[in-house]
Amino acid sequence: MTDSSCSRRHRAGLAGLAVVALTALAGCAPERQTEAAPAVSRAPSSGTAAEATPSLGEPTPVVEGLTTPWSVAFADGTALVSQRDTGEILEVLDGGTRVVGEIPSATPGGEGGLLGIAARDGYLYAYATTADDNRVLRLPLEGAPGALRLGSAQTVIDGIPSANIHNGGRIAFGPDDMLYITAGDASEPDAAQDPDSLGGKILRVAPDGAVPSDNPFAGSPVWSLGHRNPQGIGWDAAGTMYASEFGQNTWDELNVIAPGANYGWPEVEGIGGREGYVDPVQQWAPAEASPSGLAVVDGAVVIANLRGQRVRVVPTGDPSSAADFFVGEFGRLRDVVAAPDGSLWVVTSDTDRSGGDTDAILRVPLERD
Numbered sequence: 001m002t003d004s005s006c007s008r009r010h011r012a013g014l015a016g017l018a019v020v021a022l023t024a025l026a027g028c029a030p031e032r033q034t035e036a037a038p039a040v041s042r043a044p045s046s047g048t049a050a051e052a053t054p055s056l057g058e059p060t061p062v063v064e065g066l067t068t069p070w071s072v073a074f075a076d077g078t079a080l081v082s083q084r085d086t087g088e089i090l091e092v093l094d095g096g097t098r099v100v101g102e103i104p105s106a107t108p109g110g111e112g113g114l115l116g117i118a119a120r121d122g123y124l125y126a127y128a129t130t131a132d133d134n135r136v137l138r139l140p141l142e143g144a145p146g147a148l149r150l151g152s153a154q155t156v157i158d159g160i161p162s163a164n165i166h167n168g169g170r171i172a173f174g175p176d177d178m179l180y181i182t183a184g185d186a187s188e189p190d191a192a193q194d195p196d197s198l199g200g201k202i203l204r205v206a207p208d209g210a211v212p213s214d215n216p217f218a219g220s221p222v223w224s225l226g227h228r229n230p231q232g233i234g235w236d237a238a239g240t241m242y243a244s245e246f247g248q249n250t251w252d253e254l255n256v257i258a259p260g261a262n263y264g265w266p267e268v269e270g271i272g273g274r275e276g277y278v279d280p281v282q283q284w285a286p287a288e289a290s291p292s293g294l295a296v297v298d299g300a301v302v303i304a305n306l307r308g309q310r311v312r313v314v315p316t317g318d319p320s321s322a323a324d325f326f327v328g329e330f331g332r333l334r335d336v337v338a339a340p341d342g343s344l345w346v347v348t349s350d351t352d353r354s355g356g357d358t359d360a361i362l363r364v365p366l367e368r369d
Contacts, residue, residue: 053315054298056325057365062345063092066359068113068352071170071293072337072345075119078145079345081361082126084113084352089124091148092361101150103137105130112162115169118179120207124150125179127169134160134167136181138207156209157221161186161199166229166246170293175239178204178212181221182243184229189266192226200227200265202243202257216260226263226277232294232303232335233257236316242301244291245280252289253280254301254314281319284308293335295344298366304333306349311336311364331356342366 068084079092080100087106090097103126106114112129119125123138135158140151156179166184174180185192185200192200204223206212211221232244241257251270255263255278264277271279284291290307301314310327334349344364350356
């Protein structure tokens with residue numbers, strides 16, 4: 001799709017929006033906690049991991065010298081990296097990089113610019129902040145590894161609200177081969193509950209931008225609503241979808257995502273126990289978290305944390321528990337990606353705002369019993 005038809009079409013299906021509540025998740029939640037300390041839902045904040053939580057091995061550098069790296073995607077085994085502030089797509093080669101191309105119309109500013117990327121069927125998909133909005137583009141990947149280049153961009157979806165902060169920006173293909181997109185509230189909290197806005201939502205479209213017929217709201221790309229600034233999505237082996245989300249001042253969240261569900265922002269931050277809204281399966285004080293990208297591997301959700309400067313591992317079998325790794329060792333962490341060799345790649349994020357001179361991608365072995 002090369003115009004804003006997708007962003008226009010979604011409005012018709014939301015005029016009579018009905019909020020879907022997940023009683024299995026929301027109905028038994030405790031009252032919202034009020035002390036600004038790290039905590040989790042439905043379990044003590046013990047800091048101990050569930051028995052099944054995988055462990056992470058010693059990190060080693062894959063590549064260094066990056067500037068505001070934001071996302072990594074593997075295209076037939078070749079690693080591609082987005083750089084937020086340069087608008088460049090890099091190809092990782094033998095410990096170095098080469099520029100594959102720049103994303104047209106990407107306009108860096110604040111937290112916006114070139115954000116999430118995904119690769120599928122010979123295309124690179126990219127989430128970009130432009131002068132007018134946030135949008136997802138797809139570009140043919142041409143050439144061979146070591147000499148890849150980008151073809152002409154096509155618009156998949158546009159009209160996602162943009163701002164200096166809260167742009168969301170993570171994209172990923174689900175197990176159903178649909179493209180999922182996290183959209184922040186773009187500094188307009190009420191947009192998250194507004195049926196006529198794409199802001200504060202998780203969106204689901206076909207690879208060409210068409211709205212799937214089985215989306216929860218007819219004719220709309222909206223998959224779930226009531227989000228502030230979600231920046232990580234992934235699925236476990238059973239198809240359960242997880243999303244990490246930046247809260248405001250009190251609680252950051254890990255949510256289990258269901259179609260049509262409302263996650264409460266701005267009416268609820270963290271565990272609220274309020275009818276009609278789905279509570280997170282785990283919450284943290286922002287100083288210990290600020291969760292961005294995540295990967296779901298070996299029965300665990302592995303989350304990169306910016307302000308918290310750690311990798312957090314949450315077992316899917318007990319999502320109220322967690323184990324933390326590398327706390328404070330590598331600065332701010334933007335993304336975690338499952339690599340083809342079975343390891344995890346962790347993306348640092350110190351050049352975005354904390355005065356760092358360079359960023360890196362680290363290879364982390366996933367230690368299996």
